[in-house]
Amino acid sequence: MSTNVDFLVLGSGIAGLSYALKVCKFGKVALITKKSDTESNTNHAQGGIASVTSLDDSFGLHIQDTLVAGAGLCKEDAVEVLVKEGPGHVRELIELGVRFSKERLPNGEERFALGREGGHSRRRILHADDLTGKEIERALVVQAKREENIRLFEHDFAVDLITTRRPNGELVCCGAYVLDTETEEVTAFRAKVTMLATGGCGRVYLHTTNPVIATGDGVAMAYRAGAEIENMEFIQFHPTCLYHPEARSFLISEAVRGEGGILRLANGSTFMENYHKMNCLAPRDIVARAIDAELKKSGAECVYLDVTHLDAERVKSRFPNIYGKCLSVGIDITKELIPIVPAAHYSCGGVRTNLMAESSIKRLYACGEVACTGVHGANRLASNSLLEALVFAHRAAKDAERHISGWACDSLVDYDKSSHVNIVNRKTVTSLADRVHQLMWRYVGIVRTNERLETAETELADIAKDVENLYKAGCLSAELIELRNIVTVAGLIIGSALSRKESRGLNYNLDYPQPDDTNCKRDTVLIKT
Known part of the structure; x- marks a missing residue:
């Protein structure tokens, strides 16, 4: 068809x-x-x-x-x-x-309410709450x-x-x-x-x-x-994802730190001043690595974001969604610290x-x-x-x-579904996907090493064989298509990370802890051969 x-x-x-x-x-x-x-x-x-x-x-x-x-x-x-x-x-x-948020000036005029986030030298973020x-x-x-x-x-x-x-x-x-x-x-x-x-x-x-x-x-x-x-x-890990079993994947916007939120350890002490001159408003890669380092030093499961010193009504009006979500899991952010961890956010x-x-x-x-x-x-x-x-x-x-004036090809061949005949157990798909999730988090996360990347490459190769065999013979489904794509992209991330023999931006490798502008200041380009 x-x-x-x-x-x-x-x-x-x-x-x-x-x-x-x-x-x-x-x-x-x-x-x-x-x-x-x-x-x-x-x-x-x-x-x-x-x-x-x-x-x-x-x-x-x-x-x-x-x-x-x-x-x-x-x-x-x-x-x-x-x-x-x-x-x-x-x-x-x-x-x-x-409808971007606005604010009223003392003279009665309205203007867009501009926020500030990490790495920005000025307030320039238009937002809708x-x-x-x-x-x-x-x-x-x-x-x-x-x-x-x-x-x-x-x-x-x-x-x-x-x-x-x-x-x-x-x-x-x-x-x-x-x-x-x-x-x-x-x-x-x-x-x-x-x-x-x-x-x-x-x-x-x-x-x-x-x-x-x-x-x-x-x-x-x-x-x-x-x-x-x-x-x-270069996978960006957002520094502040809510750490709570009932709210997995819920992002605490960087704008919270832009409005004065402070990162703290469990004992209440601050730490970002030890990592960057912009403190809590440092770029995301710096903040994520800092949190990762502190968690590994302390063995704690999370750090905290503190907005209790800010005006409570201002917090509620500026961040109604974040306030409401945290409140729904028992955290009043105007009175309590927000438990947070980094999480994969952007490619x-x-x-x-x-x-x-x-x-x-x-x-x-x-x-x-x-x-x-x-x-x-x-x-x-x-x-x-x-x-x-x-x-x-x-x-x-x-x-x-x-x-718009012409077609790239005269006609198309219908998709050949003849080999996609086997019923695929959903549990098998979920299990394979979980293995990818686990190895990527364990070996290809915020801080990397050659050994971890090579381990990930080896483990993923085994998973990829199973997935390709499953895909070739299995009945097509949303879950199976997504699994195939996850495995492909995981391989691209690992391959790209292995080829970069330096630390730069979001790719931090303990075996090459410094940038190498002489040999590595270039883009990584992969193409299927």
Whole structure:
């Protein structure tokens, strides 16, 4: 079974929706989403979106903050594009109906309430209380549902990309095979342009702030199709994930520290002054490693974030979602310390793209966390991710217009399901996934060594063989597709980390504790051979 569309968009977060809303003006769009229309990493983004809007800020300062956080690997042209084009796209969000929080000045005037997060030298974070992602997603979904040219396919899973090779050797994307989880049918979507906006890969790890859908699908599919994959060793661990059995994966936004929250040990003492001049507002990689070091020194299970010294009403009004969630598990953050641990949060690497968001495969674009635009380098500056998705979705849409006049291939072959006949035990899939989660957390976490990485590589190779055999003969399901993708992405992270013989940004290796600008100040690029 096959269907033809002008634009195929895989993913329904800020990147996919923004792109779809722009390209639907000149073609039919199929928007594929694994879950419901609003389930995405965007929907879980609490902190906000960084953009130069105040008089005491400047493009130069935002660029410099981004470059410093990126530890020498940011692509400066991409950072300049992000910062200078960002404010215009933020204004577009406001015009679409996004309701960013405002504050009233003494003279009665209103202005946007700008927050500050780690690594930022100025207040420049626009936010909607502490549910910014949810508010942006709401506005974009409302707009997308008004567009006749956008058709939403919910609970559908992309299985693999479809490519063809031109006589000149150029690899071109023609669309993707997509599984309907209700009918169990696989449809070949032929598209003039395909956009990967599938989000991140946090679910490769045991502890993560990401939703269950963040299984690295776009990176895995692109790699299998022959795309260049860049800098996958740089996995950002958010320093402050709530440590409570009833609230796994709940993020305590960096904005809490931006408003004056203080990190403390169990005995009440502070420690960040021993690690960085910005103390609790240091970049995320520094804070996560500091917490990891303190936990290993003390043997404690968590450290604490303290906001009890701040005005209680201000805390409740600024962070209503965080206050409510903590209260639901018995923690009144205006009176008690918040137990926190680091957790896998964001992938700074991904599908390698150019400044127009096109991958190394023609007609295949990537935007948002699935992409590696070069903006984040070795460590992402807080709240730059939503801005990146907006800016590069616009650029991709603008560039994709040139492909609208013709197809990359004349027709598509139906997906061959003939070998997928065996019933797969769900417990087997869960057990294999758990093994991946455990080994990635144990050996490929915040602090790495060559021995740990090599152990992970060996163990993953055994798991990968079992998974591939299971996939080849098993009936297709959402869980099986995700397991295959998790294993692929885990291998890319390990392989990238092994190839980097230095510590830089988010890749900290005890065997190479210092950066090596002479030999290693370069991007890691992997391609399937």
